[in-house]
Structure formats: C-alpha cells, structure tokens
Amino acid sequence: MHVTPHGVRWRRPLLALLLAAVAVVAVAVRPAGAAVPATPSGWSLVWADDFTGSAGSPPSSGNWIVDTGHAYPGGPGNWGTGEIQNYTADPANLSLDGSGNLRITPIGSGQNWTSARIETRRADFKPAAGRVLRIEGRIQMPNVTGNAALGYWPAFWALGSPYRGNYWNWPGIGELDFMENVNGVNAVWGTLHCGVTPGGPCNETTGLGANRACPGSTCQSAFHTYRFEWDTSVTPNQLRWYVDGQQFHSLSQNQLDATTWANMTSHAGYFLLLNVAMGGAFPNALAGSTPTSATVSGRPMLVDYVAVWQSGAAGSPPPSSPPPSSPPPGGVDARSTIQAESYQAQSGTIVEATSDTGGGQNVGAIANGDWLRYDGVNFGSTAATQFKARVASGAAGGVSGLVQVRLDSPTAAPIGDFALANTGGWQSWRTVPANITPTTGTHTVYLTFGSGQPADFVNVNWFTFSTT
Structure with missing residues (x-):
C-alpha cells in the first residue's frame, strides 16, 4: 500500500x-x-x-x-x-x-x-x-x-x-x-x-x-x-x-x-x-x-x-505442465456447524473474540463488498433448502445490509439471503434463517455482504445448511 x-x-x-x-x-x-x-x-x-x-x-x-x-x-x-x-x-x-x-x-x-x-x-x-x-x-x-x-x-x-x-x-x-x-x-x-x-x-x-x-x-x-x-x-x-x-x-x-x-x-x-x-x-x-x-x-x-x-531442486527443469490441483482445503459437511473464522480466504474482515455461547471467535468488521470463502462444502445427495447463520449487529439506526450465500464464485447469483439491522450490539447474537435454492454436491461457498452504505453492519459467528 x-x-x-x-x-x-x-x-x-x-x-x-x-x-x-x-x-x-x-x-x-x-x-x-x-x-x-x-x-x-x-x-x-x-x-x-x-x-x-x-x-x-x-x-x-x-x-x-x-x-x-x-x-x-x-x-x-x-x-x-x-x-x-x-x-x-x-x-x-x-x-x-x-x-x-x-x-x-x-x-x-x-x-x-x-x-x-x-x-x-x-x-x-x-x-x-x-x-x-x-x-x-x-x-x-x-x-x-x-x-x-x-x-x-x-x-x-x-x-x-x-x-x-x-x-x-x-x-x-x-x-x-x-x-x-x-x-x-x-x-x-x-x-x-x-x-x-x-x-x-x-x-x-x-x-x-x-x-x-x-x-x-x-x-x-x-x-x-x-x-x-x-x-x-x-x-x-x-x-x-x-x-x-x-x-x-x-x-x-x-x-x-x-x-x-x-x-x-x-x-x-x-x-x-x-x-x-x-x-x-x-x-x-x-x-x-x-x-x-x-x-x-x-x-x-x-x-x-x-x-x-x-x-524444486536447483537446476532441475520445471514440469512441462502444472500438476493436477490438490484437493481444496475445507472439506466440511454443509449440515455441520461451520465456524465463520474457518474460512480459506476473506476480504475486508477481521477475527475477534466472541462472548456468544461456547466462546471462541467470530468474524467482524463486515461491511459492503466484504466476503468469506469456504472450500469443499459437501451438501450430499439430498438437497439442502435452508441456510441459518448466527449473527449480531451494533450498526447505527437506519444501517442494514444483506447476508448472501453464493456458490463457486463471489459474483454468482445468490442462492439465498437475509437482511439484518441492529440486534442490540456487536455481541448480541441471534440465529437467522433463510430459504435457499435446493443444493446438492460439493461447492465452494461464499458468504457475501451487501449494503447501500460503507459502515460495518454485521458480525458472523457460525452458519449451517439444512433440509428444513
């Protein structure tokens, strides 16, 4: 910079x-x-x-x-x-x-x-x-x-x-x-x-x-x-x-x-x-x-x-073509509780201690345009139809935004989302559900965050997918 x-x-x-x-x-x-x-x-x-x-x-x-x-x-x-x-x-x-x-x-x-x-x-x-x-x-x-x-x-x-x-x-x-x-x-x-x-x-x-x-x-x-x-x-x-x-x-x-x-x-x-x-x-x-x-x-x-x-050893020729890609990190069950801080990549966020039940950490400082990436999320052969996330917000009055789920690209169309405004504080947690497009197979999951203004509007502790 x-x-x-x-x-x-x-x-x-x-x-x-x-x-x-x-x-x-x-x-x-x-x-x-x-x-x-x-x-x-x-x-x-x-x-x-x-x-x-x-x-x-x-x-x-x-x-x-x-x-x-x-x-x-x-x-x-x-x-x-x-x-x-x-x-x-x-x-x-x-x-x-x-x-x-x-x-x-x-x-x-x-x-x-x-x-x-x-x-x-x-x-x-x-x-x-x-x-x-x-x-x-x-x-x-x-x-x-x-x-x-x-x-x-x-x-x-x-x-x-x-x-x-x-x-x-x-x-x-x-x-x-x-x-x-x-x-x-x-x-x-x-x-x-x-x-x-x-x-x-x-x-x-x-x-x-x-x-x-x-x-x-x-x-x-x-x-x-x-x-x-x-x-x-x-x-x-x-x-x-x-x-x-x-x-x-x-x-x-x-x-x-x-x-x-x-x-x-x-x-x-x-x-x-x-x-x-x-x-x-x-x-x-x-x-x-x-x-x-x-x-x-x-x-x-x-x-x-x-x-x-x-x-590679000094003087050895490089391979004629790149070897196959290694299996991606991640490899988690979509129906498990996926900790927000377990991402493989992110943009614009931080990790901080949380006071939510169970302790540990949450992802914070989330504002418009930020994202989190989770590789190898396995939805299985039975379609998941719902997304739930544990979220909190201390955003000012009138400040809100969308928590969106996308598959395989941060610019893909969202398969589901929910809106969030102030929940009573940055450590005042609630579980919010949203319907998603029925999803099977293994995907890279992106959580993306959209808002019409630049201020932080949400913290995320964990999320999961389910059939109900």
Whole structure:
C-alpha cells in the first residue's frame, strides 16, 4: 500500500483486535541476528541477505538500492501515499547493527522526519511454471505503541518490475504487501494491489487484504516471520500470506479476470522493498493526521534476514505442465456447524473474540463488498433448502445490509439471503434463517455482504445448511 493514497476505513472492530485475547501458540524461537534458515528439502535458495556486517555499515550495495528523497525522479510526490519523511542513506536512518540485523530508524518530530527505504537490485522474482516461490523475512516492527507510535508505517513488500522507470503504471503491474503495520497496532496486514484505480478488481485504492494479530508476542515486542507464497503448481494459481507459519490470507487466480492476472504476472517479476514511512494515507485513515506531537523518534524496524526460495531442486527443469490441483482445503459437511473464522480466504474482515455461547471467535468488521470463502462444502445427495447463520449487529439506526450465500464464485447469483439491522450490539447474537435454492454436491461457498452504505453492519459467528 505504498504507491497511491488509500481509502482505508477506520473500523470499530479494530479496537477489538487490540483488546481481544489472542490464542498463544508455540513458536520456534530463533535469536536475533541468526543466519538465514536452512533451505527446506525439495526447495532451492534463489536469493538471500542476512545483513551480516559491522555496526554502522550500510546494507550490501550489491543486493540493495537505497531510495532517497520524497519521490522517485519524475514519480508521484511523497511516494504516492502522502507520507511525509525524507528518505536518506544516513547511517542514523539506515545501517547494520553489527549483530546480524538491518536497522531502519525514523528520526524527527512534528512534520519533519527522516527515515530509510531500500529495494532489491534484482527485479525478477517470480516462480517458474509449475513451481512455488516463497519470499520470507524475519522482522521486528518498531517497538512503540499507543500515541507514541502514531504515524509509524513499517513495511516489507514488492512491486512489479515495469514500475521501475515508469512510476505511473500502478496498480496494473502489481503490488504484493507481505507485511504492513501502522500506528503500533498489534497486527500484520497482507494485501494485493492490481488492476486499475479507483475501484477495479482489486478494490483500489484499498486492495484485497486481510490482517491478524501476531501469534504469541506482539508484532512490536518480538521478531516474527512474514512469508508470502506464489503457487503456480496448482490450478488456479494461488497467492498466500503467513505470519510465523500461520496462513491468514489467500487469493486465487480465478478471483481476477484474465487480463488483470496477466498484467501482474506475465512481466519479468518483482523487486522487494523494506521501509519505514511516517504519516500518509494508511496511518491517517486509522488515526487522523499523523505523526502528532506525541509521536516519539528513533524506534527502528529490525530485519534479521530476507530470503527467496523456489520449490524444486536447483537446476532441475520445471514440469512441462502444472500438476493436477490438490484437493481444496475445507472439506466440511454443509449440515455441520461451520465456524465463520474457518474460512480459506476473506476480504475486508477481521477475527475477534466472541462472548456468544461456547466462546471462541467470530468474524467482524463486515461491511459492503466484504466476503468469506469456504472450500469443499459437501451438501450430499439430498438437497439442502435452508441456510441459518448466527449473527449480531451494533450498526447505527437506519444501517442494514444483506447476508448472501453464493456458490463457486463471489459474483454468482445468490442462492439465498437475509437482511439484518441492529440486534442490540456487536455481541448480541441471534440465529437467522433463510430459504435457499435446493443444493446438492460439493461447492465452494461464499458468504457475501451487501449494503447501500460503507459502515460495518454485521458480525458472523457460525452458519449451517439444512433440509428444513
């Protein structure tokens, strides 16, 4: 989200993301400054930098280009996002720490800040046909939260190679945001930008994204591993986002039209970027004008390593054609209670703790145009004719919307829907039924959400299908 201003919404449930209890999972701990992990069996290392060097020295000039100033020459001002900092090569902003980490440190106050941004010299990162490309970085976000963090915008991301030297062909050439964060919130955002702006297949300038809290320790207090996979070994191809090995976002080739997909994948590849911006469209959308007088200076983003792997042994030819698609994730009985947060992909929503009977989590922050995807839902040979969902709403008076069920495509005609308005609060739950077109067989189920206004209007805890 670094090329043009963004229409990111401040949404009520983001507060819940900060306050809700997050399940603590076991994470393999690696010391800061550790070497790039060993290449997994069945993969080959394409490129890596573990930022080894003496304290105060710059990152490798053979690997990285240092961006400076407020824009690319001839490109949009303030890097296209309204961010205010001046990027420099000063070691105070950009240097190795002597312990195997890169430090990118914003320095300043008020509206006068310096920071750093680097990009790989290579701009050809893409998978060979039938392979999977894995891009990974181990990063600690700037360790600052609350009002002191307002305006901080660290990121690990990639741009399509045709952007170099043009600077006005975004978002058609593609942007892949592996890790973004703003204002010290304990969350990682992963996003795809593509197509045209405004609007288009990637809902620009917001993009198609998802976010979640970092597992275990907060994003700011510890290192976490952020990974992106571009998988051409399955049909349709997939894009997947992970934090500490836990997938939190995915998109499939068939969610975009053929021209859009070709424009972002048929060029030479992508170059990778690391930066910490200050202010701009994304942090301002969540907190008003940033930075503020409370924003503190000098909190660095630390990068342990960046590495790129590809499936298949080095030097081995790619398969002549992609292998058959693996069975889709999911594989659930349509008549079971399907937890909303068990989706395989989503757009525009969050997961938060629920106070509904049984506890656990619900999907929230749902507004017009958002959707949830569930793969391999088996309706069997006896037609299901009814859909029920456990929902809640704290929407303002006069704000309502539709909860819709679609099969196999988010743009297919709904097989059923129901309308919902305020139920008494975002955790005031009720079970709402709706008739659906009789359905048999196994399908990808989409829950889509439509409303005539932009405000959030519903939370979903679970849903099910039945014959009565």
